[in-house]
Amino acid sequence: MEPTSIHNATIPALVAQGDQTAFTQLFLRYRDLVYTTAYRVTESAMEAEEIVQDVFMKIWTIREELPAIDNLEAYIFTIARNYTFNALKRLLRERERTGLWPSADGQPAISPEAAANAREFMQVLQQAIDQLPPQQKQVYLLIREEELTKAEVAAKMGISPHTVKSHFDAAVRAVRAYCAPYRKLSAFFFLLF
Structure with a gap:
């Protein structure tokens, strides 16, 4: 079966069954989205390529869950955003520890200006998270930092999935509102969406 012959709606089901041709088509369809997401923030082709590999390895690992996902592109973007943020x-951390920019080819992995913007963004983001009510903060961190699903968060916290969704939605709105004045850090601001 040619990769281009697989219909969009059947790709998740085929990938879930371990169909490598369907996975190849999924990869070809979304790799540019993942690469662009990563490159906009890291400004490093090498880092962006590593993130692409990591994202699609993660997708292959959780392939059985793909048919239940309503918006595959948004889901892949979310994984890419999380891997980019990490x-x-x-x-x-490497820069602070060594004073050097880690890179296999001897070139800076990210520019000093991007690093300064990233540090500022991280401080603003942490302030935004710190101002959240305790339960919203816990839900936000479990979903964004630990990459748990809303169902997993509900089970872990002993609350309903609807409550998790409400807390997460409110937390995201609050974090976006708090960070809105800092949009000049545009390459990082998109990570909130």
């Missing part, structure tokens, strides 16, 4: 935090 890579950025790792790069900043």
